[in-house]
Amino acid sequence: MERSVHTSGPGTGGQEQAGRYVYCVAWTGEEVSMGDVGIEGRGVYTVVHRDLAAVVHACPAQPYESSDLAVVAEWVLAHSRVVEAAWRRWGTTLPLTFNTIIRGREGTDAGEELRAWLGAEYPALRARLENLQGKAEYGVQVFWDPGLIGMDVLASSPELVRLEEEAGARSRGLAYMYRQRLERMLRDGIEARAAKEFEDLYGRLRRCADGVHVERVKSAEQGLQMLANLSCLVSGERYPDLEAELERVGQRDGFSIRLAGPLPPYSFC
Amino acid sequence: MSVVNIDEGDLRNGVLGLVVALVEIIKEALRLQAVKRMEGGSLTEEEVERLGEALMDIDAAIEKIKVELGVAEAVKSVRDGLDRVVDDLFDGVLNPGRWQEVQNVR
Numbered sequence: 402m403e404r405s406v407h408t409s410g411p412g413t414g415g416q417e418q419a420g421r422y423v424y425c426v427a428w429t430g431e432e433v434s435m436g437d438v439g440i441e442g443r444g445v446y447t448v449v450h451r452d453l454a455a456v457v458h459a460c461p462a463q464p465y466e467s468s469d470l471a472v473v474a475e476w477v478l479a480h481s482r483v484v485e486a487a488w489r490r491w492g493t494t495l496p497l498t499f500n501t502i503i504r505g506r507e508g509t510d511a512g513e514e515l516r517a518w519l520g521a522e523y524p525a526l527r528a529r530l531e532n533l534q535g536k537a538e539y540g541v542q543v544f545w546d547p548g549l550i551g552m553d554v555l556a557s558s559p560e561l562v563r564l565e566e567e568a569g570a571r572s573r574g575l576a577y578m579y580r581q582r583l584e585r586m587l588r589d590g591i592e593a594r595a596a597k598e599f600e601d602l603y604g605r606l607r608r609c610a611d612g613v614h615v616e617r618v619k620s621a622e623q624g625l626q627m628l629a630n631l632s633c634l635v636s637g638e639r640y641p642d643l644e645a646e647l648e649r650v651g652q653r654d655g656f657s658i659r660l661a662g663p664l665p666p667y668s669f670c
Numbered sequence: 671m672s673v674v675n676i677d678e679g680d681l682r683n684g685v686l687g688l689v690v691a692l693v694e695i696i697k698e699a700l701r702l703q704a705v706k707r708m709e710g711g712s713l714t715e716e717e718v719e720r721l722g723e724a725l726m727d728i729d730a731a732i733e734k735i736k737v738e739l740g741v742a743e744a745v746k747s748v749r750d751g752l753d754r755v756v757d758d759l760f761d762g763v764l765n766p767g768r769w770q771e772v773q774n775v776r
Contacts, residue, residue, distance in 0.1 A: 575715065
């Protein structure tokens with residue numbers, strides 16, 4: 402579905418201005434226009450309450466909806482670009498979810514409603530921003546090569562080595578059954594190893610991060626299996642520790658690391 | 671009003687893919703049971719041999735059917751879809767935090 406764009410009535414604002422799309426809340430008292438950088442090129446500006454500013458654009462009071470994934474992807478990208486720009490400019494920001502739109506109630510317009518919301522939530526927003534001060538989010542993905550790890554698991558278990566030898570020496574039906582058994586045990590062995598590695602990694606990162614969120618692992622790509630997909634909230638001073646830990650893991654045989662960031666703290670607000 | 675167009679070839683492939691995927695899953699369950707019995711030691715070597723032969727024959731038959739019907743891709747997509755459903759299920763059960771998030775959004 403394509404969104405229809407109405408032209409606003411002169412002076413009144415009208416339906417076109419009935420909502421405020423909120424990208425994030427930044428720790429600044431700066432009242433400023435950021436230019437036409439918003440979703441679908443809308444003008445983005447700040448609405449200030451004391452030392453907090455909501456970064457918004459004016460729009461109709463209805464969510465952005467489309468069945469076209471490419472269109473949605475473009476909106477979400479525009480959203481994150483604005484959040485990132487605000488984050489680079491003012492440092493500490495609370496990103497909001499895509500499609501957070503404030504609309505006016507009877508008797509108030511959306512702008513007043515937004516100011517009222519900032520006022521009512523001020524202590525909570527301020528506390529959350531203080532908590533995030535000087536910190537950034539990093540996406541950490543750890544991959545391993547299941548083939549290589551499998552060989553290692555196999556070599557370190559005398560029982561598996563014996564099974565492998567037996568599977569080769571038997572008659573057709575027996576060899577098949579032994580091979581099935583071997584594969585099952587190998588899979589269990591690799592899973593146990595993955596659980597141990599994950600626990601170890603999580604513990605290490607937990608020590609140099611202020612927060613670690615466990616995200617879902619994505620399916621294997623190019624023969625590499627994702628062992629861990631983590632979002633870490635890390636302060637500037639402790640970032641070198643994180644980097645050192647990851648470097649250590651990345652140097653191990655069969656392991657590789659992908660580190661994304663610094664990013665606005667999407668997962669921690 | 672929206673009209674759903676169903677291509678007969680797609681329908682045939684979809685249904686056959688589903689059926690063969692189910693047969694594969696049943697075969698894997700059988701194989702797992704067979705290996706467990708072998709591990710339990712309740713089978714003689716001859717019985718294990720016969721089981722192994724039978725399972726190999728089933729493997730070969732299923733592969734042949736997939737090639738003859740041209741449904742290898744359809745079978746794979748059914749199984750990938752099922753894997754995702756199971757993943758979501760486990761993620762919800764094992765990760766109550768995320769489950770809570772989903773509830774909040776709804």
